[in-house]
Amino acid sequence: MQPIEWCGDHVRVLDQRKLPREMVWIVVHDAIEMTDCIKNMSLRGAPLLGIAAGYGLALEAQKKGKTGSALLSHLEDSGKMLGKARPTAVNLAWAIQRMLERARKDSHLGKALGDILREEALSLHEEDRQACSAIGQWGAQVLPQGNVLTHCNTGALATGGDGTAYSVLKEGFRQGKVTRVFACEARPFLQGARLTAFELKQDKIPFTLITDSMAGYFMWQGKIQAVVVGADRVARNGDVANKIGTYALAVLAHENKIPFFVAAPTSTLDPSLETGQGIPIEERDKKEVVEIMGVSIAPEGIEVAHPAFDISPARYVNAIITEKGIALPPFSESLSKLMQGGNSVAAI
Amino acid sequence: MQPIEWCGDHVRVLDQRKLPREMVWIVVHDAIEMTDCIKNMSLRGAPLLGIAAGYGLALEAQKKGKTGSALLSHLEDSGKMLGKARPTAVNLAWAIQRMLERARKDSHLGKALGDILREEALSLHEEDRQACSAIGQWGAQVLPQGNVLTHCNTGALATGGDGTAYSVLKEGFRQGKVTRVFACEARPFLQGARLTAFELKQDKIPFTLITDSMAGYFMWQGKIQAVVVGADRVARNGDVANKIGTYALAVLAHENKIPFFVAAPTSTLDPSLETGQGIPIEERDKKEVVEIMGVSIAPEGIEVAHPAFDISPARYVNAIITEKGIALPPFSESLSKLMQGGNSVAAI
Numbered sequence: 001m002q003p004i005e006w007c008g009d010h011v012r013v014l015d016q017r018k019l020p021r022e023m024v025w026i027v028v029h030d031a032i033e034m035t036d037c038i039k040n041m042s043l044r045g046a047p048l049l050g051i052a053a054g055y056g057l058a059l060e061a062q063k064k065g066k067t068g069s070a071l072l073s074h075l076e077d078s079g080k081m082l083g084k085a086r087p088t089a090v091n092l093a094w095a096i097q098r099m100l101e102r103a104r105k106d107s108h109l110g111k112a113l114g115d116i117l118r119e120e121a122l123s124l125h126e127e128d129r130q131a132c133s134a135i136g137q138w139g140a141q142v143l144p145q146g147n148v149l150t151h152c153n154t155g156a157l158a159t160g161g162d163g164t165a166y167s168v169l170k171e172g173f174r175q176g177k178v179t180r181v182f183a184c185e186a187r188p189f190l191q192g193a194r195l196t197a198f199e200l201k202q203d204k205i206p207f208t209l210i211t212d213s214m215a216g217y218f219m220w221q222g223k224i225q226a227v228v229v230g231a232d233r234v235a236r237n238g239d240v241a242n243k244i245g246t247y248a249l250a251v252l253a254h255e256n257k258i259p260f261f262v263a264a265p266t267s268t269l270d271p272s273l274e275t276g277q278g279i280p281i282e283e284r285d286k287k288e289v290v291e292i293m294g295v296s297i298a299p300e301g302i303e304v305a306h307p308a309f310d311i312s313p314a315r316y317v318n319a320i321i322t323e324k325g326i327a328l329p330p331f332s333e334s335l336s337k338l339m340q341g342g343n344s345v346a347a348i
Numbered sequence: 349m350q351p352i353e354w355c356g357d358h359v360r361v362l363d364q365r366k367l368p369r370e371m372v373w374i375v376v377h378d379a380i381e382m383t384d385c386i387k388n389m390s391l392r393g394a395p396l397l398g399i400a401a402g403y404g405l406a407l408e409a410q411k412k413g414k415t416g417s418a419l420l421s422h423l424e425d426s427g428k429m430l431g432k433a434r435p436t437a438v439n440l441a442w443a444i445q446r447m448l449e450r451a452r453k454d455s456h457l458g459k460a461l462g463d464i465l466r467e468e469a470l471s472l473h474e475e476d477r478q479a480c481s482a483i484g485q486w487g488a489q490v491l492p493q494g495n496v497l498t499h500c501n502t503g504a505l506a507t508g509g510d511g512t513a514y515s516v517l518k519e520g521f522r523q524g525k526v527t528r529v530f531a532c533e534a535r536p537f538l539q540g541a542r543l544t545a546f547e548l549k550q551d552k553i554p555f556t557l558i559t560d561s562m563a564g565y566f567m568w569q570g571k572i573q574a575v576v577v578g579a580d581r582v583a584r585n586g587d588v589a590n591k592i593g594t595y596a597l598a599v600l601a602h603e604n605k606i607p608f609f610v611a612a613p614t615s616t617l618d619p620s621l622e623t624g625q626g627i628p629i630e631e632r633d634k635k636e637v638v639e640i641m642g643v644s645i646a647p648e649g650i651e652v653a654h655p656a657f658d659i660s661p662a663r664y665v666n667a668i669i670t671e672k673g674i675a676l677p678p679f680s681e682s683l684s685k686l687m688q689g690g691n692s693v694a695a696i
Contacts, residue, residue: 020646020647021644182653184561185535185637186561187535187559187561190645193638193645194646197650198647201649206651208652208653209638209646209652210637210652211535211536211592211593211637212535212559212560212561212593213532213535213560213561213593214593214653214658215596216593216595216596217596217658218653220595220658220659244559244561244562244565245559245560245561247564247565247568248561248564251564251600251603252596252599255599255602289533289557289558290541290557292640292641292645293645294643295640295641295643297533297538297541297640297641298368298533298538298541298542298557302545302557303555303556303557304556304557304558305556305558305566310562310565311568
């Protein structure tokens, strides 16, 4: 099940808002439509946002009409629009920058920009697929034997491959290390209940769905041996922005002496930020909090907050698992080494 | 708005499952119907469960037919049935015991048991109303200036008066100490979103509704100056059983150096338990997790956990606010002093 697929003159996007009840595909023809899909959460997940932006620019590049520097300039505008669709996940900006750099670099080769950017977007997708596999392999090494708790959705529906944290769970289960997954529902958007439960069921991995408020109880009861989550942005010092509720899990894991792992491709690292304080936290529509699948759950006309992400300070993070290896604290050093060292260099 | 009302030959129970959308009253004629209302959460909240059990037995006592020891024995059976309706809140057992003791003690006076138990149930209700006021007064004394976070519903809908934690908020707001309330929605049953938001709106107290997963974020941001919650059972050492998610709030408050207060009448104290380890945690129907207002939010046929309560160890609790005063750590001493000292004795 691929959440996004390149189809030549359009891109097929699985509408994740309707899962697990319906499988509906959206046909995306250009960057504007892709921006809409990102904004309205038809697709989500930090790595997938990067891939979607790549395809959005590729679609734009092969449109008839503009060429040369006019096209380059148009692509830059489209990149700006896509980049503003959601502010927290840095993979979006990362992918746009990579696409535009490739366009600028290779546009003189005489090859059509449409071909260049199609290739680049497909590479980006394929590289993420490989990164997911590598993250799974690295992550399974550090997992202890037992039950693992995860948050939100970080699987095939959030990435170009098997996922980030989900890939660690999946490989850990394959290796016999993971006995059971505890999946938090991830209010308000319920990516855990709707998407992760769907993927775990398909993959036949034993799991228990819980509300976010139950995670601490199961940790306190000794039922959880590790927590693995994804990330939307990681600062140089190892502070992690991820789905709202992650910070609570990090604190609860720390208090219960349970290792807390973050799994993310290196495209999620933001070398421009020293700490997590600089990461913008998206405030989404309050409707997503007070309406669940169209049903109102609260009185009308009240004040509601909806920060979609939070920051888990690096001191609660035991390891950051990337496709290039595993970074351990202090992260300022280990992440930087990992980035320089290239493939397959573990910082342990 | 009274969630329960004695009407002579029956009791009117507000069906809280339908709030805030509909105001529907259930007419309860006997202990069996009251047991159903307790089990299916038409009414809930630890102090209110005690009041409901009192009325259930009073209805049973004034039925025509049985008299004398046959009636006493029937009331004991009804008490057992009511007591089993929900296991965690000790107020239920406490109220039943009190009603049965009164029946045994005064049955020789020649007065009809129906009259005796009606009086006792009405007293129990009235005493809880007064306890709520006293809790509000005591609690407002320890509240710092600023925003207060609360969980689940502890107001007029959960008690015989203004509430427990809610009464503290309300009095704190009246005194100008509380600027804004952050109300957690309290998944899975959404008592926060449905009931507390409803009460706060009616009482015109400024508030922000948040998902349970957001509480840590706002603490971390410095937006919360105190946490006040209710309780379903408090052990002698100060361990607190309360709505699932409370433990996470206690740990998060502790980590962020925010005072964590528990407000409950002394009927919530269980002197038979040394620690919280012995408190039974109710496991409710998984349907309450995977269906919200009748709408399914997860794939079919999956494993779901639904512990309705958790235990917050006493080490995270800064004060326990009762109608008799405020107990501070170490609670084994202060709670015991409070119980002996009678009314208006603060342990500070």
